[in-house]
């Protein structure tokens with residue numbers, strides 16, 4: 001069965017970010033897609049220490065919710081990252097989580113589809129949205145779009161319920177995501193995955 005994993009980066013389990021993500025889940029349920037919202041924002045998640053042990057062990061040296069999520073991410077066809085805006089950025093706990101999740105996981109993310117969703121009271125949403133989309137676009141993951149940038153406004157879930165366009169954007173995003181997942185599944189069968197060359201990792205122009 002097709003699966004989408006939705007990450008709630010907010011410390012609040014049922015806050016504004018959840019309200020936006022849950023609007024997507026309702027569409028996934030109608031489209032027969034298994035959807036799970038994983039709440040990580042209330043966990044004590046430290047940042048990456050660049051020890052690079054994951055390159056040998058295939059998982060993060062800190063055995064917490066990051067490694068548990070890696071198993072779910074590997075099985076998922078799509079990933080949605082939801083974040084509240086803190087000082088015009090995604091919240092810090094979520095960034096620590098994502099740095100370690102994307103850096104430590106050895107499996108291919110190629111053609112899993114990704115979407116990010118941000119909620120703010122007032123501003124800093126597009127800057128946060130840009131940060132989150134970069135996890136996808138360095139990983140060979142097509143980024144799903146909608147009828148507006150994927151954002152809702154509010155300080156409480158009731159506020160978000162009043163943001164009719166924001167919720168509409170979430171519903172359209174989920175429909176587009178379902179379509180892209182299905183289209184990519186068909187295309188994989190018809191054409192196979194495109195080749196990804198990996199032989200070069202250059203940090204300086206002379207290749208050293």
Ligand SMILES: Cc1cc2nc3c(=O)[nH]c(=O)nc-3n(C[C@H](O)[C@H](O)[C@H](O)COP(=O)(O)O)c2cc1C
Pocket residue numbers: 010011012014015016017018083084085086087088089119120121122123124154155156157
């Ligand atoms: C530390 C902190 C920083 C915040 N910075 C911003 C900000 O830059 N712009 C903004 O509009 N709202 C800001 N807010 C409000 C949050 O974006 C808002 O409370 C949150 O998106 C609500 O979502 P949630 O219920 O899922 O946590 C901030 C809140 C906190 C706690």
